[in-house]
Amino acid sequence: MVKAADLLADAARTGTACPPVRDLFDDGGDLETAYAVQQLGVRRGLAAGRRIVGRKIGLTSVAVQRQLGVDRPDFGALFADMAVPDGGEVAAGRLLQPKVEAEVALVLGRDLPERECTVVDVLRAVDFALPALEIVDSRIAGWDISLVDTVADNASCGLYVLGATPVPLTAVDLRTVTMTMTRGGETVSEGSGAACLGSPLNAAVWLASALAERGDPLRAGDLVLTGALGPMVPAAPGDVFEAHISALGSVRVGFAQDASLLKAGGAL
Numbered sequence: 030m031v032k033a034a035d036l037l038a039d040a041a042r043t044g045t046a047c048p049p050v051r052d053l054f055d056d057g058g059d060l061e062t063a064y065a066v067q068q069l070g071v072r073r074g075l076a077a078g079r080r081i082v083g084r085k086i087g088l089t090s091v092a093v094q095r096q097l098g099v100d101r102p103d104f105g106a107l108f109a110d111m112a113v114p115d116g117g118e119v120a121a122g123r124l125l126q127p128k129v130e131a132e133v134a135l136v137l138g139r140d141l142p143e144r145e146c147t148v149v150d151v152l153r154a155v156d157f158a159l160p161a162l163e164i165v166d167s168r169i170a171g172w173d174i175s176l177v178d179t180v181a182d183n184a185s186c187g188l189y190v191l192g193a194t195p196v197p198l199t200a201v202d203l204r205t206v207t208m209t210m211t212r213g214g215e216t217v218s219e220g221s222g223a224a225c226l227g228s229p230l231n232a233a234v235w236l237a238s239a240l241a242e243r244g245d246p247l248r249a250g251d252l253v254l255t256g257a258l259g260p261m262v263p264a265a266p267g268d269v270f271e272a273h274i275s276a277l278g279s280v281r282v283g284f285a286q287d288a289s290l291l292k293a294g295g296a297l
Contacts, residue, residue, distance in 0.1 A: 040168035063180035089256025105184025130257035131272035134161035146237035157195035204228035220259025229255035
């Protein structure tokens, strides 16, 4: 377990992706072993002064599950230093192999401590929703991941971008929202709220129940990224992504050019 956590941490620190960590476990490992590796990484982050602000749900879209060859959701921890301002830019080299997906973010006003959480519990607990871009990243070379790999790697968390206008759930049906994401003005991903476990609210129910079962429930003030509404798209230096989610608005992020490549090409 420690060796897997070390391998992932070294990949993040050096910027060099590592082999799949499933190969370190007997028979490829199991989900509980993978979450134990994740928790070790989270504890190390907290010890280093990082601050948890919420959770992400991964693999809620059938399209993304097919892309990665897995068949169930997972979750990871969101840290404050993962936030990128709406309209901001990701520095070149900050991530190893980023991909972008659009989703609905929820911010809680109440705790969700029940192991058998319901949609009603979530509706009562959510203060507001926001459009979001999640920039996923894998410390594992070539995105050669199983469910065990991505869970151990903090659910392939990278960075996230939140829209700036909160919308109460009384003003939107999250199941029926539609999403269009562009890269450089060209549509590269489309989807809907129904693509996220039938509704982003269903995803939030799954997460709240799973975390309460583990004794680490969602709390008031937590941010929840509920999962992709459509296929994720690879990002490259110079790309600009913008997602529009009906009834929630838009959110945008850019990726800085690699200065060394520009110099090599004579552009600077």
